[in-house]
Amino acid sequence: MRRSERQGKGGVFVVAEIRNGRTHSCTYELTSKARELADSRGTSVTVVVLRAPAADEPRELFLYGADEVLLVEDRRLASLDALVQARIVARLIEEGDPEIVLAPATTTGRTVLPAVAALVETGLTADCTGLSIDDETGLLLQTRPAIGGNVMATIKTPDHLPQMATVRPKTFPVAPPRERPGRIERPRLDEALFASSVVCLSDEVVAGDETNIQDLDVVVSGGKGLKRPEGFALIRELARLLDGGVGASRPTVEAKWMAYPHQVGLSGKVVAPRVYIAAGISGAVQHLAGMQTAETIIAINKDPEAPIFRVADVALCGDLYDIVPRLIEALDRERGKLHD
Ligand SMILES: Cc1cc2nc3c(=O)[nH]c(=O)nc-3n(C[C@H](O)[C@H](O)[C@H](O)COP(=O)(O)OP(=O)(O)OC[C@H]3O[C@@H](n4cnc5c(N)ncnc54)[C@H](O)[C@@H]3O)c2cc1C
Numbered sequence: 001m002r003r004s005e006r007q008g009k010g011g012v013f014v015v016a017e018i019r020n021g022r023t024h025s026c027t028y029e030l031t032s033k034a035r036e037l038a039d040s041r042g043t044s045v046t047v048v049v050l051r052a053p054a055a056d057e058p059r060e061l062f063l064y065g066a067d068e069v070l071l072v073e074d075r076r077l078a079s080l081d082a083l084v085q086a087r088i089v090a091r092l093i094e095e096g097d098p099e100i101v102l103a104p105a106t107t108t109g110r111t112v113l114p115a116v117a118a119l120v121e122t123g124l125t126a127d128c129t130g131l132s133i134d135d136e137t138g139l140l141l142q143t144r145p146a147i148g149g150n151v152m153a154t155i156k157t158p159d160h161l162p163q164m165a166t167v168r169p170k171t172f173p174v175a176p177p178r179e180r181p182g183r184i185e186r187p188r189l190d191e192a193l194f195a196s197s198v199v200c201l202s203d204e205v206v207a208g209d210e211t212n213i214q215d216l217d218v219v220v221s222g223g224k225g226l227k228r229p230e231g232f233a234l235i236r237e238l239a240r241l242l243d244g245g246v247g248a249s250r251p252t253v254e255a256k257w258m259a260y261p262h263q264v265g266l267s268g269k270v271v272a273p274r275v276y277i278a279a280g281i282s283g284a285v286q287h288l289a290g291m292q293t294a295e296t297i298i299a300i301n302k303d304p305e306a307p308i309f310r311v312a313d314v315a316l317c318g319d320l321y322d323i324v325p326r327l328i329e330a331l332d333r334e335r336g337k338l339h340d
Helices: 025-041 082-096 107-119 229-241 250-254 320-339
Strands: 012-015 045-051 068-073 100-104 124-128 130-133 140-146 151-155 163-167 183-185 218-222 245-248 275-279 296-301 314-317
Touching: 012 025, 012 082, 012 107, 025 045, 025 100, 025 130, 025 163, 045 082, 068 082, 082 107, 100 107, 107 124, 107 163, 124 140, 140 163, 218 229, 229 245, 229 275, 229 320, 245 250, 275 320, 296 320
Parallel strands: 012 045, 012 100, 045 068, 068 183, 100 163, 124 163, 218 245, 218 275, 275 296, 296 314
Antiparallel strands: 130 140, 140 151
16 A cells, blocks of 8 residues: 555564474564564564464564564464465554565465565565665665676665565574563454365375475585586485585576475575585576575585685585595595494
């Protein structure tokens, strides 16, 4: 809606990501960021939780900065009907009048939030990598890569409220937990909001071949420099020895050497592990967008001018087919010693 028709008194809303009945870590990341934004606006943080009935209350959200949780529990929310979720979030926005609404740029967030924005007649900046408040105007500055990741665009929503953005998981850190008071409200909603034209015929979890690389401390990624799909066997072995997961650059995913859930970068996942190893990856901006917040970056590349070396903490210049087997051997030896 136009700013003249709303006041934005409801502070910052965060739409929680619920997976298998549990609050996903990206919700804590967004709640932490929302706290920071709300503090600079002198306002409050409300987390909207839509889920099937569960035994526990999502009180952990208070530790990361929420003042209030709007908890909508209904067994019909067990399956994703994006329109039902969008209607409910839109109704809560109409009643709560937030100035800012944030949601994770996950499959759910990317599906539900555009519909919410349309229902409440405002804009939406998708896939933000930076959020701050403009000191002069108090507007939300929503920064995201544009034009294939070659420029960073900062977008404002000056004429409409709320200002809405989705943010990719792992973009912001989770704040240290802090005891603070908070309240849980269970809003009463019209039955009509739950009307669904979707019939769920079956519901199954498609098992991935590995854990989500976003949750791991070590990610070892391979790029086109591997030359052939079998090269990923080395990457897997190195990752296994480091208790990590396998990442991949986009061309290797496009060539079907690796599955899409392993893709790191602008059009893949953002990872922020303690250690990121890039082998045979040039370091294009679109790849860097997915890994440059890793604590330690180790790059293996035979080209001393490869851009990946500009962000690397450790640069191993040489043939990966020489370096990776030596790393594997050394780690194997160390592990052997540990088990002797
Ligand atoms: C809109 C858009 C979105 C994109 N999203 C993504 C994304 O999410 N993720 C992503 O990765 N890319 C993405 N890209 C593609 C990106 O621009 C690059 O093309 C890509 O990252 C390059 O992949 P690469 O580094 O594996 O391959 P290359 O650029 O071909 O690099 C291969 C590297 O391997 C090195 N090398 C070769 N042989 C060896 C060897 N034997 N030993 C050691 N090093 C060797 C070479 O020196 C080179 O640096 C996107 C592009 C666009 C336009």
